[in-house]
Amino acid sequence: MNDPTLHSQSYLIRSEPYYQPHGNEVELFAAAYRKRLPVMVKGPTGCGKSRFIEFMAWKLGKPLITVACNEDMTASDLVGRYLLDAHGTRWIDGPLTTAARMGAICYLDEVVEARQDTTVVIHPLTDHRRVLPLDKKGELVQAHPDFQLVISYNPGYQSLMKDLKPSTKQRFTAFDFDYPAPELEASILEKEAGVAAEIAGQLVKIGAVARRLKGHGLDEGISTRLLVYAASLIEDGVAPQDACRMALAAPITDDADIRATLEHAIRSTFA
Ligand SMILES: Nc1ncnc2c1ncn2[C@@H]1O[C@H](COP(=O)(O)OP(=O)(O)OP(=O)(O)O)[C@@H](O)[C@H]1O
Ligand SMILES: [Mg+2]
Numbered sequence: 001m002n003d004p005t006l007h008s009q010s011y012l013i014r015s016e017p018y019y020q021p022h023g024n025e026v027e028l029f030a031a032a033y034r035k036r037l038p039v040m041v042k043g044p045t046g047c048g049k050s051r052f053i054e055f056m057a058w059k060l061g062k063p064l065i066t067v068a069c070n071e072d073m074t075a076s077d078l079v080g081r082y083l084l085d086a087h088g089t090r091w092i093d094g095p096l097t098t099a100a101r102m103g104a105i106c107y108l109d110e111v112v113e114a115r116q117d118t119t120v121v122i123h124p125l126t127d128h129r130r131v132l133p134l135d136k137k138g139e140l141v142q143a144h145p146d147f148q149l150v151i152s153y154n155p156g157y158q159s160l161m162k163d164l165k166p167s168t169k170q171r172f173t174a175f176d177f178d179y180p181a182p183e184l185e186a187s188i189l190e191k192e193a194g195v196a197a198e199i200a201g202q203l204v205k206i207g208a209v210a211r212r213l214k215g216h217g218l219d220e221g222i223s224t225r226l227l228v229y230a231a232s233l234i235e236d237g238v239a240p241q242d243a244c245r246m247a248l249a250a251p252i253t254d255d256a257d258i259r260a261t262l263e264h265a266i267r268s269t270f271a
Helices: 004-011 025-034 049-060 075-079 095-102 116-125 182-193 197-212 224-235 240-252 256-269
Strands: 039-042 064-068 080-085 088-093 105-109 131-134 139-142 148-153 173-176
Touching: 004 095, 025 049, 025 173, 039 049, 049 064, 049 105, 049 148, 064 095, 075 080, 075 095, 075 116, 088 095, 095 105, 095 116, 095 131, 095 139, 116 131, 116 148, 182 197, 182 224, 197 224, 197 240, 197 256, 224 240, 240 256
Parallel strands: 039 148, 039 173, 064 105, 105 148
Antiparallel strands: 080 088, 131 139
């Protein structure tokens, strides 16, 4: 477990993930990686943040270790802990420590969900020191030269309480992500779900209707992810209106007025 060279292979991404760039983010990320600058990717749910990081890890040929953060997560969940087994106690590295030793890209997904005392463990890794103190073990891990830290978060529905501390934020370079532009999003639906251009365009239009409702009763518009779901159902032979109800309208709201607006958009688009 503590020999990072043994299993770094298993964190490599073997085949190229499909990623449609929005702009020059691929080049900019590569530059940040060359300088080993920590990166933060901000944007609404389902807009392509994780896919982008998977693509970059593949492109850079680096192992990727992803951690889904949540509010119950403690620093030990990231860093590691002693476990008791039949042979006594033994130290088990957490995913952040594994990534730092191995020289992986460590992707902390939804990092604001984690408590602030958890997020501060990344501080010494994200400045010139590039170290990770394992307090309980009494070890100071010097990060591998290839190690990079990436975090993502959704600024849309974060309460102020849950925002990142300035001292955490200001350790990162950042990308502002949003849903892809209509033509781009349609081409993503064609590639991901295998639907015809016309269907893709129609789904993107329904997405646009829902996104205009953001702040008027909807916390988030329909994500690219949900549009991909709808497209996949249609590709499988589900009637477009049913696919849209199931993948686009029902998941995002229980509000009768918003449902009615979406229903209207679905009926008029797929009449
Ligand atoms: N630029 C893109 N290129 C290719 N596929 C994309 C792109 N953007 C979104 N997608 C599609 O949308 C889906 C959701 O994207 P992804 O999982 O990266 O979202 P996310 O931003 O990480 O969301 P969350 O914040 O909920 O984790 C992907 O599985 C993929 O099908
Ligand atoms: Mg994600």
